[in-house]
Amino acid sequence: MSLGPSSSAIHVQGTSTTDSAHNLPRTPTKITIHPVALFSILDHYLRRGESQDRVIGTLLGTRFENEVDVRSSFAVLHSETTEQVAVDMDYHRTMYELHHKVNPKEVIVGWYSTGSNLNTYSALIQNFYSQETAPNQAIHVAVNTGVEEGQEAGVRAFISSPVGVFPKPENCVFVPVPVELRFHDGERSGLDLLTSAAGSSTSTASQPIADVEILERSILTVSEMLDRVLSYVHEVLVGKKKGDPAIGRYLMDTLGASTDDLEKGGFNASLQDTLMISYLANLVRSQAEVSSRLALTTSS
Structure with a gap:
């Protein structure tokens, strides 16, 4: 699809507003993106052609009133020059x-x-996707990979609005919308593995972690969280820090009947027992490896 020559798109910084008309879909005021969609975008960028400055693709997800939940994405073939841009609609x-x-x-x-x-060209592509999502507004997610000098890596989301008495597809206003990364509990281990690899001093990818080590790290993380919670509660009780009602309600809903056990140290003791089991399991595994190596050395 040829989208014609360039003219003038407008990019303004402002706050999004909801539509007051009851017969129209609500304007998105919040965008959430799941890691699967974000990693798919980054993978598409890494596999781009040498002549491509940027890549584009389709976002898939669900809508909840004025919130859009982006759960996955796929690449779309396109070509872009100084004179025109073309998008493969059949492939899309x-x-x-x-x-x-x-x-x-x-x-x-x-x-x-x-x-x-x-x-x-962004305005023209936005117009195309607005037809695909009608009557709802199409969102645009811009992923900055951080490879450009002076640009920091990050994710921004926009919605568009036509400009002029007789709006043209190539003229629109891109209005920023709050965006956040959301992941499920099952995805946390994978994100932690990627984070540890990114923070490593070497470029070698981290090896898969054993189940016992994952359990040990999770328990240590929970233990550290509990220590921070107990420290905060103690400072509030002695008057060193002003308590936040929202945090108090969240802690009561999360801990519930376990509060007494936390004060008595019962839950912390059970964590120590689990850590001891993990330590013994690692010790037994190490002993088994040493024994097997000694057996191989003796037989040879």
């Missing part, structure tokens, strides 16, 4: 049909691009 629709068969609850919610440049 074929990929969506295949994805919809696997995840029928996920619909097209917008599109993504890499880089921080919002230009006329």
